[in-house]
């Protein structure tokens with residue numbers, strides 16, 4: 001792989017066969033237990049994103065070869081959108097939804113997903129969007145780690161209403177900020193959820209704990225490599241469950257997951 005030659009571009013109907021080929025390759029590479037990581041899309045599904053105005057596709061190429069792709073939607077008010085169970089209070093015209101993110105296994109390890117999200121975010125902001133959202137299976141840390149690195153926060157943990165898969169929802173307020181603003185994060189109470197060096201071993205216990213933290217007013221905001229922890233920050237609004245959380249943490253010792 002020569003990363004110097006990677007280029008990014010919006011995909012169109014001429015890319016349909018490459019898009020299908022890449023999806024096929026990735027589905028084949030997923031373990032049977034991982035098939036729920038992505039919706040298996042048909043040509044007709046992808047066509048809606050390749051010739052549609054509100055659903056789009058971004059691709060990364062190594063020379064002429066498509067090596068990563070993402071569907072993203074910028075819905076209009078009044079039309080139905082995917083993921084209606086998340087952020088129903090935000091108007092469609094303010095949203096960008098990330099879906100169907102795939103990176104060729106040979107090109108993983110360079111945070112290409114994060115780089116695609118950055119690219120789309122800038123495009124979405126230019127189109128007046130103020131909020132990005134994504135839904136990810138809880139047992140797909142490669143994906144939610146990229147979303148966290150991209151600055152998204154975990155604000156909901158639930159079962160997908162259509163198939164019952166345990167999922168986490170992340171969101172981000174998006175805006176072109178001056179660098180000065182970025183360097184002044186608000187001071188917030190933090191909680192370090194220790195994940196260790198094998199996240200997969202922790203996953204079965206994460207769902208309830210993440211849900212509890214969210215109900216207690218926390219959002220999962222970033223990863224701390226030094227302590228191998230997922231950092232949660234208490235949001236401005238005080239929540240009566242915080243006392244319960246402290247009790248819960250003392251009793252269950254969730255800081256040493």
Ligand SMILES: CC(C)(COP(=O)(O)OP(=O)(O)OC[C@H]1O[C@@H](n2cnc3c(N)ncnc32)[C@H](O)[C@@H]1OP(=O)(O)O)[C@@H](O)C(=O)NCCC(=O)NCCS
Nearest residue numbers: 037101102103108109110111112113114136141142143145
């Ligand atoms: C999710 C996906 C797009 C990410 O690919 P990528 O951008 O190359 O991501 P990377 O391999 O660079 O990994 C990003 C982070 O996840 C971590 N990671 C990668 N694979 C992991 C795994 N199996 N378990 C735990 N963490 C993992 C990496 O260590 C890295 O974290 P770091 O930067 O803190 O070290 C890719 O794995 C993929 O195509 N998966 C199959 C389809 C899919 O699940 N799509 C997402 C649907 S929402």
